[in-house]
Amino acid sequence: MKLDPIVISLLDTDLYKFNMDQVIFHRHTDLSGEYIFKCRNEGIVFTREMFDEINEQIDHLCTLTFRREELNYLRSIRFIKNDYVEFLRLWRPIRDYVHTSLSEDGRLEIVVQGPLFSAMQFEIYLLEIVNEVYFRMQYDYEVLLASAHERLNQKIRDFQEEKYSFSFAEFGCRRRLSREWEDVVVRRFARETKKCTGTSNVYLAMKYDLTPIGTYAHEFVQMYQGIDSIPLAYTNHYALEDWYEEYQGDNGTALTDTITTDLFLYDFNRSMVNNFNGVRHDSGDPYEWGEKIIAHYKKYGADPRSKLLLFSDSLDFDRAQALYDYFKDRVKVSFGIGTFCSNDTCVDPLNIVIKLQTVNGRAVAKLSDTPEKSMCQDPTYLEYLKRSVAFRLDREKS
DSSP states (O other): OOOOOSOOOTTOSBHHHHHHHHHHHHHOTTOEEEEEEEEOSTTOOOOHHHHHHHHHHHHHHTTOOOOHHHHHHHHHSTTSOHHHHHHHHHOOOOGGGEEEEEOTTOOEEEEEEEEHHHHTTHHHHHHHHHHHHHHHHHSOHHHHHHHHHHHHHHHHHHHHTTSOOOOEEEOOGGGOSOHHHHHHHHHHHHHHOSOEEEESBHHHHHHHTOEEOOOOOHHHHHGGGGOTTSOGGGHHHHHHHHHHHHHTTSSOEEEOOTBOHHHHHHHSOHHHHHHOSEEEEOSSOHHHHHHHHHHHHHHTTOOGGGSEEEEOSSOOHHHHHHHHHHHTTTSEEEEEEOHHHHSOSSSOOOOEEEEEEEETTEEOOOBOSSGGGOOOSOHHHHHHHHHHHHHHHHHHHO
């Protein structure tokens, strides 16, 4: 079964990839990285036919370059700088950076190694490829598509009938059913409801004249763990400082949980509270997290109603509505909703990730507010990072 090209534009990725990459391009071109693929679902088997198709799709991805109109669109985003766009004019995905293998029991392995400014860009493209290949070749795709249409129709009716009153952005690139289906989802939500504020997918934002939405991901904070001069428990501090220096308060929604939200808040001081327009939740109890953030704003005299809480952790619309009702009178609230928008069908979606594992040969890790979301190839390093975080938390409390 031969598939059409899955990625047809290098803009078909999340905005935060460009946001993070611009900081790396300006400040950290000396960093190299290694990314590892993981499927968190139990019992998923990739066939040899799937594996061969995935490799052909990666080959095709690495023939793409940015077109003139795509570069011009990136220039139109207010915080993307011209020198970075000119770099992208020259950049392309390099096939030698991506290594794939398939075990005898059908476990797919993907490793991306290369300069961080280039290796990091592969994540979303590869997840899009793996996901679409799997669902088109494992199931009757037309059956999945029919169920997806039925569920999307109901979601739109629920907005039109005012069951849901919150605003959200579509964050569905990485685990979408297919490129064509994410296109349908974004177009219909944007045209048939008044609550879709934009999409993380830069290509679809350009295509449908929507706001591209995104700031940074865990890997951005993780990369500072690979810089020798930076103490591990202070990586949020340096990440926030670099982000502010790059964007001067624009593009300012901070992610709190890379090495726990409790530690993040020690670095989210009065200056950063004022410099960032909000924070993003991606693990742990969202209600406890929201209360903690509101209390932190009040501690520094900031009016929470002027700040944004962006929730993005495994949301569906019912969970989002409950969070909105709970917080809406005390703080600005928005949502990034991914898989529930782009891959809600009659079968369970894949829970696949590609995570940064080393920087300049040193292990890095995420210490999520949900412990099982942590991912590190080096258990010794993970324990060392946990001790470093615990030591600073204890010292700051004393």
